[in-house]
Amino acid sequence: xxxxxxxxxxxxxxxxSLRLSCAASGFIFRNYGMHWVRQAPGKGLEWLTLxxxxxxxxxxxxxxxxxxxxxxxxxxxxxxxxxxSLRGEDTAVYYCAKDVDRGLDYWGQGTLVTVSS
Amino acid sequence: xxxxxxPASVSGSPGQSLTISxxxxxxxxxxxxxxxxxxxxxxxxxxxxxxxxxxxxxxxSNRFSGSKSGNTASLTISGLQAEDEANYYCSSYTTSSTxxxxxxxxxxxx
Numbered sequence: 194x195x196x197x198x199x200x201x202x203x204x205x206x207x208x209x210s211l212r213l214s215c216a217a218s219g220f221i222f223r224n225y226g227m228h229w230v231r232q233a234p235g236k237g238l239e240w241l242t243l244x245x246x247x248x249x250x251x252x253x254x255x256x257x258x259x260x261x262x263x264x265x266x267x268x269x270x271x272x273x274x275x276x277x278s279l280r281g282e283d284t285a286v287y288y289c290a291k292d293v294d295r296g297l298d299y300w301g302q303g304t305l306v307t308v309s310s
Numbered sequence: 311x312x313x314x315x316x317p318a319s320v321s322g323s324p325g326q327s328l329t330i331s332x333x334x335x336x337x338x339x340x341x342x343x344x345x346x347x348x349x350x351x352x353x354x355x356x357x358x359x360x361x362x363x364x365x366x367x368x369x370x371s372n373r374f375s376g377s378k379s380g381n382t383a384s385l386t387i388s389g390l391q392a393e394d395e396a397n398y399y400c401s402s403y404t405t406s407s408t409x410x411x412x413x414x415x416x417x418x419x420x
Contacts, residue, residue, distance in 0.1 A: 228409065230411075237397075237399065237411060237412075237413050237414040238348070238350075238356065238399050238401075238411045238414070239411065240401065240408065240409040240410060243408070243409065250407075252406070252407045252408050254311065254408060255311060288355060288356075293358075293361055294344060294361060294362050295342075295344040295346070295401075295402075295403035295409060296344070296346035296361030296362065297346065297348070297356070297358060297401070297409075298358045298361065298367060299358075300356055300357075301355065302355055303355055
């Protein structure tokens with residue numbers, strides 16, 4: 194069965210950096226685009242970024258463009274999110290999700306990122 | 311990219327049918343048949359309920375259906391059950407090759 198497991202969350206100071214990972218299994222990872230989505234405490238879902246199946250195309254939401262970078266390693270079935278210049282408003286649960294025609298059909302359990310001094 | 315517009319809350323009694331709307335623009339909902347709907351229970355990851363406007367993933371009850379007219383997509387839940395009480399989100403592909411979510415709708419079963 195499809196499994197997505199995020200890791201790398203934690204507490205980071207404002208201005209700091211963090212790299213999230215998403216380990217995928219149960220499907221042919223290299224064949225699918227992948228997304229990152231976040232959810233601030235008590236708030237709705239916010240789409241962040243999408244990477245194509247082969248990593249050649251990357252798209253970002255306005256709130257993270259220039260600060261966050263999505264990447265993937267198809268040899269390791271792993272998706273990444275490098276987050277720089279973190280702000281308090283980046284505090285959220287971060288989910289990775291598998292793409293199906295620009296829908297997100299499988300989601301990880303999420304990893305919490307807290308930006309605080 | 312502005313979030314899609316959903317009602318903040320809807321409610322219905324068991325057995326009733328209920329529709330949640332999701333309004334965007336010609337740059338997203340109206341421009342593509344890539345509208346999806348998600349169900350999310352508190353503290354849990356979202357679950358895909360509908361994709362490509364009206365397609366149901368395997369395992370999703372046929373009480374859930376989706377449609378679209380112009381810039382507005384809709385999720386209809388028929389035969390409302392207590393277990394349907396959750397938050398629902400729509401999403402759409404956009405002309406910027408990005409994805410945008412709606413603000414979410416809290417469904418209460420009375």
